[in-house]
Amino acid sequence: MPRRWLLVPLLLLAVLAAAVLWLNLRGEAAIAAGSAPAAGTPGQVARGEYLVRIGNCATCHSVRGGVPWAGGRGIATPFGTVYAGNLTPDDHTGLGRWSADHFWRAMHHGRSFDGRLLYPAFPYPDFSRITREDSDAIYFFLRTLPAVRQPNTPHALDFPYGTQAALAVWRALFFRPGAFEPEPARGAAWNRGAYLVRGLGHCAACHGGRNAFGATPEAGLSLAGGLIPMRNWYAPALNSPGQAGVADWETAHIVALLRDGISPRGTALGPMADVVYRSLQYLRDDDLQAIALFLKSLPQQRDAASSRKPPDPAHRAAGAKLYDAHCADCHGANGQGARSAAGVLIAPALAGNRVVTMEPPANLVRVIVHGGFAPATRGNPRPFGMPPFALALSDAQIAALAGFLRTSWGHDAGAVLPQEVARWRGGAGD
Known part of the structure; x- marks a missing residue:
């Protein structure tokens, strides 16, 4: 075989590598040299404290019996275990050297302080839709936490899932940095609900289901239900009256379920009970109303008739x-x-x-x-x-x-x- 033909597969590999690199860097601005940690105003810090409640951030970034926000909790996936990082402002093991630009890059682009690609167990495909203003507020709140020196636990992922190359390919296939696009015809309350559900609330991370590669369909916009990997709970479809659709519910009953975990139409159990306990019960009434309005508006799809035989x-x-x-x-x-x-x-x-x-x-x-x-x-x-x-x-x-x-x-x-x-x-x- 002529030697020049050996260049063809090498050229194809180079083109593929360049494409993967471009797909992982698109839309990402370089962080300015000298970008340094900063403090926010009291209003920004208070806003950030509220927003981390909506995102239920402390649940993953705290381990039972450990220091809150210092990380260490293992998130089991079909590909191995990912360990949540230390979000306290410690210079060596936490976010102490991070600027607001670094934090925004993590939330919007899924990259760590040093540019490494983050694993989507951290739901940046959803967080990518939050505004820069909200990202900064969360960052300023985290800067007020007591610094805790606690080294991050290395991930325990099967080969090749623990490699940056595999993650780069995954992102090229399934991740696009997003932005929330309001629908003017829907009104402010509906858009607020859509923003919370599709962004910081990251509801699709459970209720969207996942494909064989661990990606949520429709760029994280699907709410059609799916099994929660490694937990064996099923996150029911939010667009199905036979599962968790609420199109025919009174708004007050939806709000009660989200805020109290119980309503005349249902009770929160399993992982959803934990979300209510740690997050939703602390939301303002206007945000709960907005979420309810958005969920009520979802087009409902009927489930297929059961193919199961009756018990003998x-x-x-x-x-x-x-x-x-x-x-x-x-x-x-x-x-x-x-x-x-x-x-x-x-x-x-x-x-x-x-x-x-x-x-x-x-x-x-x-x-x-x-x-x-x-x-x-x-x-x-x-x-x-x-x-x-x-x-x-x-x-x-x-x-x-x-x-x-x-x-x-x-x-x-x-x-x-x-x-x-x-x-x-x-x-x-x-």
């Missing part, structure tokens, strides 16, 4: 006996739920409950296995909880019970298999 009579009868023995005292003989004499919800109705009929039935299995616990909030300071049945019931029994629930009181959702219970019961609990 023997398994359904076994499920009915388990329900009578373990569930009926609280949830009622006919799945109607129960309230105290004062009207406080004790046990939600199971008849007509979307958690029961949702496909996949992962959340139903997890509630039976791990229990159901609403968050403690100002609007619901002493919530009732459901005990876990992980040790009391086998996989086969849980499958029988779930199948009974999904085919009772007008439900037609089909059976659950024991192997599905075995799959969904594991993973991070809440």
Whole structure:
């Protein structure tokens, strides 16, 4: 083979490398030499403190029993574990040497202080849509935290996912620096809700689902639901009336669910309960109203009819006996739920409950296995909880019970298999 033909694949590789490099640098301005840390005004700091509540930042950047904001929490992914960084203003292990420009580059472009590409477990594909003003406010708040010298834990990612080259290819395929584009015809409140949901709230990180490469579809704009990797909870579709769509809800009921974790139409459980507890209950009423307005406006898509077969009579009868023995005292003989004499919800109705009929039935299995616990909030300071049945019931029994629930009181959702219970019961609990 003539030597010149060997240059062809090398030339193609060089062109590909140049394309990947360009795709990772597009729209990114260089940080000015001498860009230094700065302090904000009291108003900017207060705004930043509120914004980090919306973003629920402390949850990932704090480890249980550790110093808040000092990082160290492991975020499990299908590709390995990513460890959240130290956000305190320590010069050596935190953000002490970062300027507002460095912080903006991380939020908008997904690059660290030294230019390294960040992993999208840090949801910069969503944060890329926030304004520079909000990014600066968050930065100024973080500058006020006590500096904590705590080295960052190295990521534990499988090869080749832990390499910058692999991440560069991923970004070239799935990431574009974004900006929120308001829709003037929708009004200020709707646009505020869209900005919070699609940007700092990063709702699509869970409710958008992820493809085989860990990317959210439609550049993070999809809210069509998906399994949360490594946690075995299903984040239901926000555009489906059979899952978590709220188009037909009263605005007050949506606000109550977001703020209190409980409303006449539903209860926040699992990872969503944690979001309410740590983030949403602290939002201003106008922002909660704006989010509710945006969620109500989402075009609703009907779920496909269930293809599951009903449980066979023997398994359904076994499920009915388990329900009578373990569930009926609280949830009622006919799945109607129960309230105290004062009207406080004790046990939600199971008849007509979307958690029961949702496909996949992962959340139903997890509630039976791990229990159901609403968050403690100002609007619901002493919530009732459901005990876990992980040790009391086998996989086969849980499958029988779930199948009974999904085919009772007008439900037609089909059976659950024991192997599905075995799959969904594991993973991070809440």
